[in-house]
Amino acid sequence: MSDGSTDLATLAEAMLEAAKAAGADAADALAVDGTSLSVDVLNGRLEQAERAEGVEIGLRVMVGQRQACVSASDIRSETLREMAERAVGMARLAPEDPTVGLADPEALGTVREASGLDLSDPADDPAPQALEESALRAEAAALAVKGISQVQSASAGFSRRRIHLAATNGFSGGYERSSHGLSCVAITGEGLGMERDYFGDSRTHAADLIDAEEVGRIAAERTVERAGARKPPTGAYPVVYHERIAASLIGHLLSATNGSAIARGASWARDLLGAGILPKGLTLTEDPLRPRVGGSRPFDAEGLATYRRDIVADGVLTGWTLDLGTARKLGLSSTASAARGTGGPPSPSVSNVTLTQGDRTLEALLAEMGTGLLITSMIGSSISATTGDYSRGASGFWVENGAISYPVNECTVAGNLREMLPTITPANDARTHLSRVVPSLRVEGLTIAGA
Numbered sequence: 193m194s195d196g197s198t199d200l201a202t203l204a205e206a207m208l209e210a211a212k213a214a215g216a217d218a219a220d221a222l223a224v225d226g227t228s229l230s231v232d233v234l235n236g237r238l239e240q241a242e243r244a245e246g247v248e249i250g251l252r253v254m255v256g257q258r259q260a261c262v263s264a265s266d267i268r269s270e271t272l273r274e275m276a277e278r279a280v281g282m283a284r285l286a287p288e289d290p291t292v293g294l295a296d297p298e299a300l301g302t303v304r305e306a307s308g309l310d311l312s313d314p315a316d317d318p319a320p321q322a323l324e325e326s327a328l329r330a331e332a333a334a335l336a337v338k339g340i341s342q343v344q345s346a347s348a349g350f351s352r353r354r355i356h357l358a359a360t361n362g363f364s365g366g367y368e369r370s371s372h373g374l375s376c377v378a379i380t381g382e383g384l385g386m387e388r389d390y391f392g393d394s395r396t397h398a399a400d401l402i403d404a405e406e407v408g409r410i411a412a413e414r415t416v417e418r419a420g421a422r423k424p425p426t427g428a429y430p431v432v433y434h435e436r437i438a439a440s441l442i443g444h445l446l447s448a449t450n451g452s453a454i455a456r457g458a459s460w461a462r463d464l465l466g467a468g469i470l471p472k473g474l475t476l477t478e479d480p481l482r483p484r485v486g487g488s489r490p491f492d493a494e495g496l497a498t499y500r501r502d503i504v505a506d507g508v509l510t511g512w513t514l515d516l517g518t519a520r521k522l523g524l525s526s527t528a529s530a531a532r533g534t535g536g537p538p539s540p541s542v543s544n545v546t547l548t549q550g551d552r553t554l555e556a557l558l559a560e561m562g563t564g565l566l567i568t569s570m571i572g573s574s575i576s577a578t579t580g581d582y583s584r585g586a587s588g589f590w591v592e593n594g595a596i597s598y599p600v601n602e603c604t605v606a607g608n609l610r611e612m613l614p615t616i617t618p619a620n621d622a623r624t625h626l627s628r629v630v631p632s633l634r635v636e637g638l639t640i641a642g643a
Contacts, residue, residue: 566591
């Protein structure tokens with residue numbers, strides 16, 4: 193029922209009415225109507241096409257200071273009644289939690305839709321044949337690059353999703369978002385000498401997507417550069433995180449400053465509020481109101497108006513990422529950061545983040561580094577949430593005398609995030625259309641385990 197015929201606002205209100213009839217003191221309801229289509233090609237032919245569509249609903253009820261959540265994909269009235277009765281029964285058996293509760297009505301956001309954010313492509317949904325053609329063009333472009341032995345996969349996809357959130361405190365709002373994507377994975381070499389790499393692009397509007405030929409070409413060129421990779425030397429060296437994976441390093445900071453981790457005491461950053469956590473001059477900003485960006489949202493999962501805020505300002509950690517529950521636990525105010533699916537209660541989560549860019553190119557960053565490792569891909573992780581001890585598998589390129597010398601793989605980089613993040617030096621190469629705008633980052637003194 194993803195043809196627009198389902199009135200999500202009416203459906204959400206019906207869930208609230210069922211909850212009140214079942215004995216709930218308060219409730220909120222989430223209704224999601226989505227369609228997705230993905231196409232994979234291989235060897236010039238369609239390999240797989242998948243389409244999914246349907247409506248998912250979630251209901252959270254509160255009985256006093258107790259709460260419970262239920263979800264379903266059946267929207268018949270009898271199902272709504274059974275959901276509500278089951279949820280109320282579960283809530284009555286749940287432990288009391290003094291932080292449970294909806295937002296005060298006067299605190300609710302006044303913007304209840306997202307027309308100003310341009311999150312939904314007004315163009316017609318792409319036909320499967322159009323996605324197949326894009327994937328085939330990407331595959332052909334990759335295979336045309338000298339040194340490519342095969343293309344592991346070339347894929348194109350599209351999704352459109354409508355959501356509506358309603359609560360007994362008077363909030364009712366919803367919006368639609370779309371996503372278009374194209375990716376390619378290429379392979380060079382044979383047997384034990386095989387190497388692979390990829391490239392992909394994802395946008396809210398199809399008109400903004402990179403051309404399929406460019407996607408395939410970049411994937412292939414990245415792959416060919418990796419031919420003959422070997423282990424780097426072992427020792428303590430500076431490391432540059434390429435822009436394509438630098439956001440993962442900042443992601444560890446975002447996890448450590450999440451209110452859930454702080455409330456549990458399970459964060460290496462728990463004692464760093466108001467202290468320097470990044471170099472002076474660097475600011476990490478969350479902005480949920482960036483137009484045409486996938487992570488944007490006009491309100492959070494508890495109906496609070498989202499807003500731009502600095503998580504780190506001029507190197508100093510300014511605050512935690514909070515929903516209502518974690519804010520109440522910590523005696524603070526929500527940062528309008530609640531997120532939720534249909535199957536559970538809200539929890540804090542960041543949307544779009546941007547880190548201050550530097551004034552150096554990536555090449556200048558490598559030249560200043562002299563000898564060290566440029567990481568372009570990471571696998572696995574062993575990271576202590578409480579101490580910040582950090583260890584991850586990596587591959588990329590060994591740098592000598594400030595220039596790339598040879599490709600490397602099968603190595604591990606290790607350090608401690610509390611010591612790593614204050615040493616970062618940013619380049620100026622971040623892609624500004626991404627939800628996480630983070631440039632390449634040089635980090636000093638990591639331990640590399642290689643040959």
